[in-house]
Amino acid sequence: MPPARAACIVGSVSSPAAQVDPLEHFRSRRYLGLLVLAAVLGAPIAALAYAFLSLTSSLQRWVFTDLPSALGIDPSALWWPLVPVPLAGLVVGLAIRYLPGKGGESPADGMHTGGVARPAALPGIAIAAIASVGLGAVVGPEAPLIALGGGLSYLAVWLRRRDLPTQEGAVIAVIGSFAAVSTLLGSPLTGAFLLMEAAGLGGVTASLVLVPGLLGAGVGALIFVGLGSLTGHGTFSLAIPDIPGTSAPTAAELVWAVAVGLVAAPCCLAIRWLALRVRALVFPRVVLLTPVAGFAVAALAVLFAWSTGKPASDVLFSGQTALPQLVDDNAAYAVGALLLLIACKGLAYVVSLGSFRGGPTFPAMFIGAAVGIALSHLPGLAAIPGVAIGIGAFTAGMLRLPLTSVLLTSLFLGQDGITLMPLTIIAVVVSYVLTQRLTPAPRPSATADAATTRR
Incomplete structure (x- = not known):
């Protein structure tokens, strides 16, 4: 056989x-x-x-x-x-x-x-x-x-x-x-x-x-x-080898987990909506307009590097390599630099989703981590818990896979991920449920067309 x-x-x-x-x-x-x-x-x-x-x-x-x-x-x-x-x-x-x-x-x-x-x-x-x-x-x-x-x-x-x-x-x-x-x-x-x-x-x-x-x-x-x-190239695994330990979640951090989940859902929906609009614009003239989309992504990276003195690679690429460095060196980023990073990376993410070929996971994790680090400058939220909350909420909002989002965030942060798992779960659940609630139901005609196509 x-x-x-x-x-x-x-x-x-x-x-x-x-x-x-x-x-x-x-x-x-x-x-x-x-x-x-x-x-x-x-x-x-x-x-x-x-x-x-x-x-x-x-x-x-x-x-x-x-x-x-x-x-x-x-x-x-x-x-x-x-x-x-x-x-x-x-x-x-x-x-x-x-x-x-x-x-x-x-x-x-x-x-x-x-x-x-x-x-x-x-x-x-x-x-x-x-x-x-x-x-x-x-x-x-x-x-x-x-x-x-x-x-x-x-x-x-x-x-x-x-x-x-x-x-x-x-x-x-x-x-x-x-x-x-x-x-x-x-x-x-x-x-x-x-x-x-x-x-x-x-x-x-x-x-x-x-x-x-x-x-x-x-x-x-x-x-x-x-x-x-x-x-000698390593295993290309997404993980942070050494990060400082963190304590058990606090009541204030639980509130932050809910708040970030509530914010992440509409942000992720906006990213996907804009990406679909970009795709609708680019696809009819894909050979002509995909290079234009690439120029827009590069221009956003150049703008960030020129404004902050940070490397353009923070905006370019998936963030798989830059994410551990961002978490390790989070104190080196001022609030203004973080906000500009979130804006430029987010817009470059939108254009790339609508024009290029690849996966949506790592950029969502990077943006979520940057949001968490930026919010850690406010009272009641430390940097590493903010990273866990941000990654979980934005990954769940973009992938719409809650179990994967919890596991991915927890493994990425190692022992801290286990300690902070309650925060991650809350952020993921809030983001996922709100994303599903805010997502318009598919039109009956579109559903029928999709079923016919599969057959």
Whole structure:
């Protein structure tokens, strides 16, 4: 039996027999085959994901440091971002316009599972993501990694079995997605929560998919650690190695958690609304206007650097690398610099979501942390609790994944994250519930159109 056939057990979960004895699937030889497949696929998918992250990181360093130096230009020259970011827009625009798959899912739609990336779409997804993440757009690598990991996993099995059913292909893709983001979000468990919550899986189906997915993620995490040690590039994991300890939450901080949650929800809705407007403007002339969008992102970074003396990289990129430094050096940022950082990063985030390709997670975390640090200059809120509240509230508002938001914030802050988890939970719940309440219900015609498209 080909290993891909093991995945077909998931398709039978909804059958009467599965409802009578769902554990029968866990005891079957087919499920054992699925676990073996997860272990086999996890290693190469994780290695390719590591290569992707290493490439984008090296590209950032080469374009923004090595290249200007080689050209006799000071790497700290304020105007330099005006060169690579519009170039990224041109590459992304061409990929969206001419390559299959339109460069992947638009981040303006939020974090969701967009189905299995077909083999023909993989080059376009990779090119658009490398240009976006590597050349300065304010998007993260997590969404392209999920798509590429799932697509490569599907491709590996599809090459052996061209008549692979849709249900089987979807499960195979999930294994690859788990492996691809195994350590990027701080822990394999965080990636698992994100994928399961975004897919909306529950009950027996969630358990059947989660176990092989976790196995793939566990193998992937080992590959990330091993390659990080061999190459010296690290594991690209989002975490702060050493931050000062904090005390248990206070009553004033609980009030701040509610307040920030109430503010984060409309802010996140505004960001998404504006991003959708930008996308509607750019998409009809994507090759012409995506470079213009890149110029706007770079101009915002230049404005921030010129006004504050801080690096333009605080505004550019996803914030994955800059976020730990922002938290560690929060005392070095005056309130005015923080407010300008929030404004410039937020607007660059809007333009990038509507024009480029990537994920929405890390910029939301960075903006939330900056908001928390800025509010810590007011009475009743210390910096690290403010960071926890801000990250949780803005991540929940943008991703609309409350469990993932709590776990992501807690793991990012290490031991402090565990101590401050009550604050994080309150901020996440308030932001998530208010976001859902303020989100307009979909029009019946739009819902019907979407259902017809899926069929």
